[in-house]
Amino acid sequence: MNMTLRWYGSKFDTVTLKQIRQIPGVKGVITMLYDIPAGEVWPLDRILELKAEVEAADLKILGIESVNVHDAIKIGSPDREKYIANYITSLENLGKAGITTVCYNFMPVFDWTRTDLAKMRSDGSTVLAYDQKVVDSIDPQTFFNQTNDSSGGFAMPGWEPERLAKVQELFEAYKDVNEDKLFDNLIYFLKAIQPTCEKYDIKMAIHPDDPAWPVFNLPRIITSKEKILKVMKAIDAPFNGLTFCAGSFGTNPDNDLPGIIRALPGRIHFAHVRNLHHFEPGVFEEAAHLSSDGSFDLYEIVKALYETGFDGPVRPDHGRMIWDEVAMPGYGLYDRAIGAAYILGLHEAIEKNATRK
Ligand SMILES: [Mn+2]
16 A cells, blocks of 8 residues: 555645655655646646656655546536547546546535534544535535635635536536436446556546435435445446545445445555544544544554555545644645554554564
């Protein structure tokens, strides 16, 4: 397993490559061309420029998060062919640059959803939190506005301003897209990109839906072990894999996180390891990575990754905001650095236990 940190690029991120390089054990970054809207081609020269910048800091690009999928592809509208062709060109350009792990999601309209981006905890840290009652009491447009207003001025992944104006339009476009149709549109997309992925040995790693149930009556298809296995079986090829995200699957306490990992040997291409603290069904806040701070057993999660031979990039996920840091919600340096060191510590102990004679 290769430890990484997500990095949005020097124009957008408060965290520098130099800081990331100084976290012990971190070998690379997970990054993206953050200014390119979903659906547009990622030019090869921009990819190479980003790669050179990362390598000049003695790090590697170990994955992309994310090459976003345009809504036309998810909806299955006639113009999807154009966006699929653009996506293929982006994959070719990444492949030519030797970047071969690509995270994406297939969530309609909203990416991850949280109802509070800075919930104060008893130690004075702040975290992202979710309360289903808030989502149930608000319309999507207001929700979108409130989320943007509370982001501290940071552009957040999946909440790009150009989407803001289009929320109602998007809801209208998705009105006939049920779970089955969304699934079929995902498989159509994957079949279309399969030859390119196989030519360049690109591993596609779908990110689970967050939270792992429908919000605002939009369908969700990557929410449980059964549902991700259905996607894996529909195209049973190594390029078609998963981003195992503990925090997203773990929004539903019924999901057995190590069990999901163990059900998918060889098909997990990327891992997000983090913790949540559940209060009641549908009400949770994000926690420090440490098992004792939240509801997940991080030891069992890292052990399942180790025992299934996972060798891809892993990253800590949303951290708490601590030590008065000002950064994009969830993406400060300090708590994610602590998380990375903790996950590496668990991994070292598990590996030594398993290999010591
Ligand atoms: Mn994640």
